Amino acid sequence: MAGGKVKKEKGKLQQQHVPYQGGISFQKSKGQHILKNPLLVDSIVQKAGVKTTDVILEIGPGTGNLTKKLLEAGKKVITVEIDPRMVLELQRRFQGTPHSNRLTVIQGDVLKTELPYFDICVANIPYQISSPLTFKLLNHQPAFRAAIIMFQREFAMRLVAQPGDKFYCRLTVNTQLHARVFHLLKVGRNNFRPPPKVDSSVVRIEPRKPRIEVKQKEWDGFLRICFNRKNKTLGSIFRQKSVISLLEKNYRIVRALELGQEDSLEEVDAKMDFSSFGDNQGMEMDDDGDDDEMEVEDGGGDEVQSEFKDKVLGVLKEGDFEEKRSSKLTLQEFLYLLSLFNKAGIHFSDSRSSTFLIVSTLFFIISIIVTCQFSKRVVLDKQRNLTIYALYFLQLLHGCILIYIIYCRFD
Ligand SMILES: C[S@@+](CC[C@H](N)C(=O)[O-])C[C@H]1O[C@@H](n2cnc3c(N)ncnc32)[C@H](O)[C@@H]1O
Numbered sequence: 001m002a003g004g005k006v007k008k009e010k011g012k013l014q015q016q017h018v019p020y021q022g023g024i025s026f027q028k029s030k031g032q033h034i035l036k037n038p039l040l041v042d043s044i045v046q047k048a049g050v051k052t053t054d055v056i057l058e059i060g061p062g063t064g065n066l067t068k069k070l071l072e073a074g075k076k077v078i079t080v081e082i083d084p085r086m087v088l089e090l091q092r093r094f095q096g097t098p099h100s101n102r103l104t105v106i107q108g109d110v111l112k113t114e115l116p117y118f119d120i121c122v123a124n125i126p127y128q129i130s131s132p133l134t135f136k137l138l139n140h141q142p143a144f145r146a147a148i149i150m151f152q153r154e155f156a157m158r159l160v161a162q163p164g165d166k167f168y169c170r171l172t173v174n175t176q177l178h179a180r181v182f183h184l185l186k187v188g189r190n191n192f193r194p195p196p197k198v199d200s201s202v203v204r205i206e207p208r209k210p211r212i213e214v215k216q217k218e219w220d221g222f223l224r225i226c227f228n229r230k231n232k233t234l235g236s237i238f239r240q241k242s243v244i245s246l247l248e249k250n251y252r253i254v255r256a257l258e259l260g261q262e263d264s265l266e267e268v269d270a271k272m273d274f275s276s277f278g279d280n281q282g283m284e285m286d287d288d289g290d291d292d293e294m295e296v297e298d299g300g301g302d303e304v305q306s307e308f309k310d311k312v313l314g315v316l317k318e319g320d321f322e323e324k325r326s327s328k329l330t331l332q333e334f335l336y337l338l339s340l341f342n343k344a345g346i347h348f349s350d351s352r353s354s355t356f357l358i359v360s361t362l363f364f365i366i367s368i369i370v371t372c373q374f375s376k377r378v379v380l381d382k383q384r385n386l387t388i389y390a391l392y393f394l395q396l397l398h399g400c401i402l403i404y405i406i407y408c409r410f411d
Pocket residue numbers: 030031032033034035036059060061062063064065066080081082083086108109110111123124125126129
């Protein structure tokens with residue numbers, strides 16, 4: 001166990017580096033709060049349910065207090081540590097012990113490291129990487145059995161929250177889409193050296209098998225809107241002019257792509273009037289969304305805008321969601337509502353148009369080059385002239401559609 005007294009913090013420099021025995025100072029910027037309570041370390045390993053056959057991933061092993069217990073419990077431990085001083089300390093600590101050939105130390109930032117295969121992850125992590133690390137683990141393939149991780153208490157409460165709980169938020173739903181999450185242990189700040197400013201909790205994350213597959217951008221866009229104001233009814237959220245404008249814009253792009261060139265731009269325009277679009281400001285939303293942004297008036301809108309709004313509200317009515325609130329919706333209800341929107345042609349991301357734009361622009365450029373080369377090289381008779389004009393006309397049409405889609409995306 002690491003010993004030594006923690007010096008009283010004075011001044012900025014000392015706040016960043018807290019001395020530790022053997023000359024290594026703890027860097028707060030790297031979240032270096034070492035577990036100093038051996039009973040707690042035992043309890044974490046025991047609750048993790050490590051098997052003797054397990055390959056264990058430990059993120060941020062530090063000086064190796066948890067690593068030691070993990071080596072005793074499992075078959076192999078792979079650690080990822082960003083701080084070279086800690087890596088040296090770890091190697092020094094286990095060198096020449098019976099455990100040394102079962103320990104692999106990777107030096108690097110876990111967020112930038114390709115993770116190896118592992119059965120179980122046990123870690124006391126730096127809290128500043130909680131969110132990206134959780135999603136990195138949730139996207140890891142093949143899925144592991146469980147991750148037992150120490151988080152800041154409030155973050156942990158968000159992960160395990162249930163509909164109606166104070167901490168229920170977008171992070172909760174996004175995490176529980178891919179995993180079942182359980183609260184294991186409350187941990188006070190005095191179990192660490194130096195003690196952090198916040199309390200902690202150990203959480204167990206079990207990836208769902210099989211995964212629930214969603215289109216990630218679509219799902220993200222949908223949840224951002226729903227959790228913009230999680231305590232408002234979905235009816236009032238989806239009546240906002242900014243939301244209707246965004247959805248209508250996506251709707252028009254998707255329709256334009258579906259109608260394709262053959263149905264022409266005019267047909268899309270006839271169905272949609274885009275003169276009354278509001279801007280897309282204020283669509284960047286908080287995690288828990290309890291912001292106090294003012295409700296935007298519907299502002300009357302023209303007939304087409306109202307028609308589209310009716311379509312959106314029709315979807316909410318169909319699923320009986322108009323009076324419900326995101327703060328109380330279950331994961332299954334979110335999935336169901338998104339499927340209803342998509343069935344009605346209403347989308348929350350414009351990723352399809354991005355792909356279309358890139359492919360289409362490339363095709364446009366190539367076709368112009370080919371036509372120019374062709375018209376230069378061949379001797380033009382009347383028949384060939386007509387072909388060239390037809391090609392130019394098609395390119396003009398193609399160009400118009402590209403401009404229209406770019407306009408829809410960026411207006
Ligand atoms: C809270 S300490 C935990 C130390 C040790 N596991 C323990 O419980 O005593 C977090 C550790 O993660 C390391 N760390 C910080 N950021 C990291 C990153 N991005 N990738 C890998 N390790 C990181 C720190 O250097 C530190 O050793």
